[in-house]
């Protein structure tokens with residue numbers, strides 16, 4: 301069965317049960333089943349001490365909405381239109397239900413872009429450089445540049461000194477930032493903490509860069525002692541460093557100042573390029589009191605952020621800002637576009653800049669500050685309630701990502717769309733995650749948990765290696 305862990309401890313209460321689709325999404329009459337692929341236990345990081353079977357979610361390929369050739373009389377009978385409308389209506393209802401039970405991925409699902417519906421009929425494409433108009437006139441560069449200016453100001457880079465563009469996602473920002481670093485230092489070695497997002501290691505593979513993984517502290521942030529040791533092993537080659545402004549799993553923020561100090565004290569002054577991966581937290585941290593600053597006043601090369609995470613864009617997008625002087629190395633003029641090519645992608649979503657522009661205008665710095673404070677407050681509430689209930693949990697000081705013991709039942713994990721790694725899971729508290737939602741999650745978790753652990757007769761797992769002894773409530777570490 302796809303979705304079962306099969307370690308004997310799982311599914312104690314609901315053995316063998318597969319989570320049904322939301323009630324209102326009974327697809328039996330509109331989908332065609334295709335043979336199920338046996339995907340159980342695929343993957344697992346080779347050689348990792350934490351090797352554990354990856355339980356893939358229910359495979360989408362077991363169901364799909366088939367596309368059928370229209371019948372000749374469809375237009376007359378209206379049957380086709382009715383069929384499509386019913387599929388869409390059911391799909392919409394399932395989205396409403398799934399949105400209600402989403403906690404694990406850092407997407408802010410609280411927005412209203414009704415005013416932008418009027419633009420849906422246009423094929424807006426910003427292909428090429430945001431600052432140089434191409435011959436394609438249906439673009440939104442006016443909005444894109446406004447958004448880029450806003451971010452450049454936030455990260456303290458003068459208008460005439462920055463270059464950037466609106467990407468398709470945080471991954472593209474990382475691919476671009478690391479590419480710029482590689483172009484600035486073609487023989488540079490890429491350093492990234494082992495808790496960096498997988499897109500960083502993908503960039504290393506794509507660009508065939510030598511990549512050194514650096515150890516992390518229990519919080520998830522880069523261990524600068526190990527960083528120093530690894531730098532010293534490669535003293536003769538420049539360094540390209542990915543600095544995490546919020547890691548994916550633990551929301552840990554690498555100490556940028558310490559990274560810079562380590563580089564400069566060990567003979568790398570003028571021979572390093574830092575890309576800051578701020579996919580989630582890049583836009584939250586500026587509004588957290590006492591948080592260290594990400595700023596181009598420090599010797600960094602680029603910063604990227606996702607637009608569909610904290611900002612709350614309904615489509616994946618992101619922002620990448622770098623120094624103008626770096627960009628000339630990797631750009632070339634394209635006559636066909638009458639523009640310059642310096643982006644990773646060719647065609648670029650021209651709707652995304654408008655959504656970003658709309659949100660930034662509406663909320664402003666003050667609006668974001670308020671939302672960040674609410675997220676952090678609610679994250680503390682969640683962490684405290686988990687701990688009060690004897691569930692191991694951790695919340696990094698600057699973060700709204702609450703890490704806790706992985707729920708024992710994959711059905712529960714899927715229902716709440718939690719992100720898991722090894723023995724831990726996390727909830728990322730975004731502006732749409734309010735106390736009511738957290739309460740109903742907690743209530744359900746407590747109920748299920750007393751069943752999984754037979755009202756305390758079975759011991760919960762030890763997660764001290766993931767979140768530290770102080771945060772773990774296993775038999776050994778319970779105070």
Ligand SMILES: Cc1ncc(COP(=O)(O)O)c(C=O)c1O
Pocket residue numbers: 469470471472474496497499544546547548549577579580606616617618
């Ligand atoms: C730290 C970090 N970097 C990069 C990414 C990739 O962002 P995206 O999903 O927008 O491609 C993520 C996504 O969760 C992330 O957590």
